[in-house]
Amino acid sequence: MTHAYIYDAVRTPRGKGRPDGALHEITALDLAAQMLRALRDRNHLDTALVDDVVLGCVMPVGEQGSDIARLATVVAGYEQQVPGVQVNRFCASGLEACNIAAAKVIAGEARFAVGGGVESMSRVPLAADGGAMTVDPVFAFDHYYAPQGIGADMIATLNGFTRDDVDAYAVQSQQRAATAWREGRFAGSIVPVLDQAGAIRLAHDEHMRPDTDLQALGKLKPAFVRMGEAGYDAVAMARYPDMGPVNHVHHGGNSSGIVDGAAMVLIGSKEAGEAAGLKPRARILGGASIGSEPTIMLTGPEFVTRKLLNRLGMATGDIDIYELNEAFAAVVLRYLRALELDGGTVNVNGGAIAMGHPLGATGAMILGTALDELERTDKQTALINLCVGAGMGTAMVIERI
Numbered sequence: 001m002t003h004a005y006i007y008d009a010v011r012t013p014r015g016k017g018r019p020d021g022a023l024h025e026i027t028a029l030d031l032a033a034q035m036l037r038a039l040r041d042r043n044h045l046d047t048a049l050v051d052d053v054v055l056g057c058v059m060p061v062g063e064q065g066s067d068i069a070r071l072a073t074v075v076a077g078y079e080q081q082v083p084g085v086q087v088n089r090f091c092a093s094g095l096e097a098c099n100i101a102a103a104k105v106i107a108g109e110a111r112f113a114v115g116g117g118v119e120s121m122s123r124v125p126l127a128a129d130g131g132a133m134t135v136d137p138v139f140a141f142d143h144y145y146a147p148q149g150i151g152a153d154m155i156a157t158l159n160g161f162t163r164d165d166v167d168a169y170a171v172q173s174q175q176r177a178a179t180a181w182r183e184g185r186f187a188g189s190i191v192p193v194l195d196q197a198g199a200i201r202l203a204h205d206e207h208m209r210p211d212t213d214l215q216a217l218g219k220l221k222p223a224f225v226r227m228g229e230a231g232y233d234a235v236a237m238a239r240y241p242d243m244g245p246v247n248h249v250h251h252g253g254n255s256s257g258i259v260d261g262a263a264m265v266l267i268g269s270k271e272a273g274e275a276a277g278l279k280p281r282a283r284i285l286g287g288a289s290i291g292s293e294p295t296i297m298l299t300g301p302e303f304v305t306r307k308l309l310n311r312l313g314m315a316t317g318d319i320d321i322y323e324l325n326e327a328f329a330a331v332v333l334r335y336l337r338a339l340e341l342d343g344g345t346v347n348v349n350g351g352a353i354a355m356g357h358p359l360g361a362t363g364a365m366i367l368g369t370a371l372d373e374l375e376r377t378d379k380q381t382a383l384i385n386l387c388v389g390a391g392m393g394t395a396m397v398i399e400r401i
Contacts, residue, residue, distance in 0.1 A: 001106070002107075003270060004102035004103075004105040004106050005269070005273060005284065005401070007278045007281060008039060010264050011035065011262065011364070011365045012190075012261045013192070013193065014206060014207055016258075023120070023122065027120060031261065032076075032264075033072045035191060036264055038191040039264045043266065043278055045276065049111050049112050050110075051109065052082070052104055053113070054084070054100045054114065054115050055068060055114075055115075056092075056118075057093065057119060058091070058359035059125070059128045061124060063123065069086045070083060070084030091386050091388055092386040094115075094361045094367075097117055098367055099287035099394070101267045112269075117359075117361035118360055118361050119361050121259060121359065133145060144295040150227055150228060151295065151296045151297040152298060153246050153247060155298060155331065158240070159334055162249065163218075165249075167329075168214065169254065169332060169353075170353050173347065174350065177351070179350075181204065181208070189372055205354075207257040208355055212253065217251075217254065222248035224248050236296075254353060261361045263361045281375070281400070281401060282374070283398065290303050293391050298328065299391075300393025306339075308383075316341060320379035321348065321370055321374055321379060321381070322345055322383050323351075324347060325352055325362055327352065327357065331387050335385075367396065367398070370382035371400070381400070384397075
């Protein structure tokens with residue numbers, strides 16, 4: 001059987017997803033192309049050996065539309081025969097792209113394939129693509145649709161997580177991210193973003209608030225009360241009649257930040273790497289996705305973890321490092337409880353609460369973070385995981401070489 005190996009992973013710093021953010025003037029196409037060039041140049045890669053580029057993008061409309069993966073390969077100067085395809089599995093799109101790239105290598109369809117993602121949330125805002133999930137009664141009414149923020153608050157309510165619980169986790173994320181940056185833990189993967197003149201536009205994650213404490217977070221009002229009052233609390237309680245009133249505990253400080261960014265992962269076979277003179281950094285043991293209950297929407301990580309580990313004949317204790325996207329604090333707290341995990345193994349360098357969540361890119365970003373952490377700590381295995389809109393989960397397990 002052909003195995004898929006990771007040869008390199010790069011990412012941009014995350015820029016605030018607002019008009020005053022450092023990356024607002026840089027298009028998604030430019031972000032993706034810069035990272036593709038970095039992947040090529042760092043590895044002296046003959047791009048004619050790349051048989052596909054698979055990129056996640058959650059809002060593939062406007063300037064992020066038209067199969068941005070193919071356009072980015074052209075702009076990046078890759079060989080003309082290199083194709084590209086855009087994929088959308090909501091927040092897990094970047095990791096799904098890497099799973100697809102790995103599958104192409106395993107199947108013998110690709111020698112090298114690039115998996116990754118891009119999202120410019122300051123230029124193409126969240127929900128710019130519309131969609132049946134929120135407006136078509138065939139889904140929204142019949143299947144008790146509620147926005148993700150309501151789902152996060154439902155998780156907190158059902159599991160008894162208090163406002164202090166979720167705020168404490170958020171403070172921890174900020175502190176861990178600050179430590180990781182201070183100690184240079186991201187240095188091997190971060191590629192500064194350049195402007196059109198070639199000057200550095202951003203070299204550091206911009207969304208972080210390292211001085212955040214419980215007192216500061218305690219002053220923030222819950223973000224999803226109005227949504228609940230508009231009818232979504234009633235939807236949630238209709239779907240979970242034993243839950244009782246929804247306890248709204250999430251706000252901007254304990255939820256993932258809106259940011260811009262891109263990430264790329266070079267995946268290939270052993271033979272392709274040897275021919276190109278590249279040394280693999282990790283072997284991909286497997287990937288998986290799963291569906292979960294769509295009203296609460298955010299519980300998929302537990303179930304896809306169980307599915308993938310069972311398929312691989314592994315247990316939770318066989319994983320040294322876990323990376324779970326911090327969509328909302330309660331998502332991670334539930335995951336820790338459900339799988340009885342040691343919090344010291346999960347998101348050890350902080351996560352999206354501190355650094356932000358560029359939707360289509362995050363999965364590839366945290367895959368690179370996990371790989372760097374395995375190398376830094378001389379550990380062997382990592383599981384990368386994200387909750388997904390409409391009720392899904394996507395995961396990958398890697399083993400350091």
